[in-house]
Amino acid sequence: MSVSPTHKPRRVVVTGLGATTPVGGTAPQTWEALVAGRSGVRTLTQDWVAEHELPVTFAGSVHTSPADVLAKVEVRRNDPSGQYALVAAREAWADAGSPEVEPERLGVAVGSGIGGVWTLLTQWEVLKEKGPRRVFPLTVPMLMPNGPAAAVSLDLSARAGAHCPVSACASGAEGMGLALDMIRDGRADVMVAGGTEAAIHPLPIAAFASMTALSTRNDEPERASRPYDVDRDGFVIAEGAGLMVLEAEEHARARGARIYAEIVGVGTSSDAYHITAGHPEGEGAARAMTEALTDGGLSVEDIVHINAHATSTPVGDLAETRAIHRAFGARTGDIAVTATKSMTGHLLGAAGALEAVLTVQALHHRQVPPTINLENMDPEIDLDVVTGGPRALGDGDLAALNNAFGFGGVNVALAFRTWS
């Protein structure tokens, strides 16, 4: 492999994984479900769906309620987005072996696309119905987007920083990129990084539906998220969190930590093209991918797998396909691409983080989970999409990319390598 591992002063490795998603309450449960091709998208049973006559009646809700995992007080004092972050952070931290680290050398970067929308709108109702004295005193820290990052920081006594990148559906991936940079720059030795989102609420659903971004396949929810399929009609809103423990290589080695993979590069760009639509030729997305490769000392030949952003919108999947072509040229057909949103739905600000976790798991297990619901490939899309079951990756030193794009024209690509 044409890799120069010493391109930056410090190497950064992944030592812990955590996730709470529509298909599982933990990262391993999530992985197992996705390899088996199981969808977590279901018809919503809440009264508010009919009450507001929502045009979309399904979503990817978390598989395991945080109330089953957290103390009652933690549930009361955190917005659902903070609850999911806490659940995933504790899993990742325990999975990493609860590293001994100076609090001043431990940081947090947990992105969120929308923030505490449940808290905001629930407390607005309290204000209207019961008056200002009944508004919950923790409303502001619960609704602020950095509430989850702060909650994780408090929980782990992380004092090197508690950051919350906000870039819509790229937020979680930006969190990981920021964590990578903080460790490489020597500002922290260990980071808990990723993203969280809890926006299955009538207002975001109505708003996304109003812009015709959501699939309306109400009669077949499990088949609604169908990236690359010619009949795809929008994304499926979902929720959850994905977090990792990232660690300076020497720190992980010194304590004999189990290492899943190395995070080697991050690329970011902005389209400056349209507030919601990505550049139709994927110009900015391609630059982000190329930058992630360069940053990671990788060449296009090194990448064997991409966990694509692929949300199942007609325009977005096509633009990303063009971006991959732009970045990888003749190598495009050799890359095993998958769109796990076909099973999880779109976790918005947590999507990039969850899919980064899945990319690490793919390298660790040397296996790519399938894309489901791909029955008739869009003739304009000519990627090697993994369908029909998981696909084994080869032996040796392998590298993979994860893409995450967000409203506002934000593009983030993260590059990972196997560790041996």
Place this chain on the structure above:
Amino acid sequence: MALSEQEILSGLAEIVNEETGLEPDEVQMDKSFTDDLDIDSLSMMTIVVNAEDKFGVRIPDDEVKNLTHVRDAVSYIANNQG
């Protein structure tokens, strides 16, 4: 019918448990909300509002700062219940 101080204490302990997770039997008359029970001012406001609902009393914001110990809150509620 007016509630006894013991009944008020028991009801208050339930509210404190709901808000903080503290075991109800830790909420005793001689305990300080801040020093013994580690209840901050934000949690105290929620406890006050919930106590107002539960016991049908009004506890003005100016009064809350005087309720430093559990006994103060129980006495205030006992003396002001409707």
